[in-house]
Amino acid sequence: MKTSQYFLPVLKDAPSEASTASHRWMLQSGMIQSTVSGIYTWLPLGLRVLKKIKTIIRQEQNAIGAIEMLAPTLQPATLWQESGRYDDYGLEMLRVNDRHKRLLVYGPTAEEVFVDVVRRCIQSYKAFPLNLYNIQWKFRDEVRPRFGVMRGREFLMKDGYSFDLTPQASKETYCKVFRSYMRAFYRMGLSVIPLRANTGPIGGDFSHEFHVVAKTGESALYYDSVLENRTPPRFEISDFEEVYAMVDEKHLPEQCRVPAEQLKIARGIEVGHIFHFGDKYSSSMNAQVSSKNGEVVNLQMGSYGIGVSRLVGAIIEAFHDEAGPQWPLSISPFSLGIIHIQENLESKAEDLYCKVKDLGIETLWEDRPLSPGEKFALMDMLGLPFQAILSEKNQKNSQIEVKVRKTGERYCFSLDKFLEWLHLNCSEQISLPETIKT
Structure with a gap:
């Protein structure tokens, strides 16, 4: 979306x-x-x-x-x-x-x-x-x-x-x-x-x-x-x-x-x-x-x-x-939020958005012409588990920065590795321990 x-x-x-x-x-x-x-x-x-x-x-x-x-x-x-x-x-x-x-x-x-x-x-x-x-x-x-x-x-x-x-x-x-x-x-x-x-x-x-x-x-x-x-x-x-x-x-x-x-x-x-x-x-x-x-x-x-x-x-x-909710993945409104910092990266952000959607991962792309600070604040306030950040700096290295909302941890991946990581982390089902299975 x-x-x-x-x-x-x-x-x-x-x-x-x-x-x-x-x-x-x-x-x-x-x-x-x-x-x-x-x-x-x-x-x-x-x-x-x-x-x-x-x-x-x-x-x-x-x-x-x-x-x-x-x-x-x-x-x-x-x-x-x-x-x-x-x-x-x-x-x-x-x-x-x-x-x-x-x-x-x-x-x-x-x-x-x-x-x-x-x-x-x-x-x-x-x-x-x-x-x-x-x-x-x-x-x-x-x-x-x-x-x-x-x-x-x-x-x-x-x-x-x-x-x-x-x-x-x-x-x-x-x-x-x-x-x-x-x-x-x-x-x-x-x-x-x-x-x-x-x-x-x-x-x-x-x-x-x-x-x-x-x-x-x-x-x-x-x-x-x-x-x-x-x-x-x-x-x-x-x-x-x-x-x-x-x-x-x-x-x-x-x-x-x-x-x-x-x-x-x-x-x-x-x-x-x-x-x-x-x-x-x-x-x-x-x-x-x-x-x-x-x-x-x-x-x-x-x-x-x-x-x-x-x-x-x-x-x-x-x-x-202090910035907003931190939704558990299973009930989060979207799994991933996408932010592009510079407007000239809009086409790359849209390409990433389409690739992530093809994986079946619920994604919210902030595509409006807001300032970087406004975009970061919005994504934190929405509390989505993961954020994908595109900037000229990481794009020069053909990488995508990922922020984990709950911990604040950040990672950088190539596009292929990012999609692989995202598929693993957003598709993983919580395994119920034997002690509470029917």
Whole structure:
């Protein structure tokens, strides 16, 4: 993509309302635009990142047999009244009446809708286990929206719901989803800490949160240092109470089971939350089936959420410097940025741009007549993993300079070597360790 043909409304100065790095850089680099307090329009650059995160999540969910569908954003209030949760969300849940005076809610989550779908469509035990998910916009009317997409009112969420015939089978599904989340976060380049958590208004007998370690995190985390390698050991259902019963922000030193020499304290940003709640919803909403032996049973359930739009902000909080974001390759809007310093190198830059495109590598070429300083500042602010720099100095030696955005390292290559290096570094897939493979 050429910047002259792209919609990239960057801002010269940091917006005054931005109090966090992610809010600042998302506004300044033209990823989002504020429409009204807590609600944002996703511009092309930001949408590219959002789509890549969704793709990784979809791949990992599909790999464990989860099936995607799409629930409505507006849901009948009668379903929430039936489940007994209508009053639980208070003023955070937006309620509206349609022209027929039917009360609707803009769903902050979708347990009721999914239970309703399953109870109306499936009566045979042979249909289970069943794991359904959707990626849909949600709304929670935050009293004080802040931190950009980190705590907005409208947000994109992956929420999934599992249905099993027995408590044991339901916990096994919970395990599968837990591992799929760890794989997804790992592929995004994130160091994520899973913690035991309160179930809150969702309810249930146990739950886990997933936190990105970042200095600007809202929560204080207390955890075993073994989790810092991003590849925690394979675990079974019984491990939830022992190995993974991590202390959270309500840490009580006298009750902590983590050895003092292994206890780590950090700040974290919550990006995912999963719940196991048995028949909490199926019993109140009469979601029942006959088992193989003819016994009528309530379906056993879990729900699984990832804040997709929140992840974009969390990743910037985890990976940025004073010049802008430092995108991990797997979710970067483009893999490579091309800059030519002198205007007489435009034809060489275009030739390089075409060659890189032929390799299938997503590339952004700054082809506008800007000063070298403006081009460098823009590329740093966009945070693309690699920059290719053409100048008269390196062209005299038939070389291309490469800058690695995250480390600042610079290399010089001939054209052939550059294309070979680029193909290797931009095409390499992250290999998942055996410890977190399904």
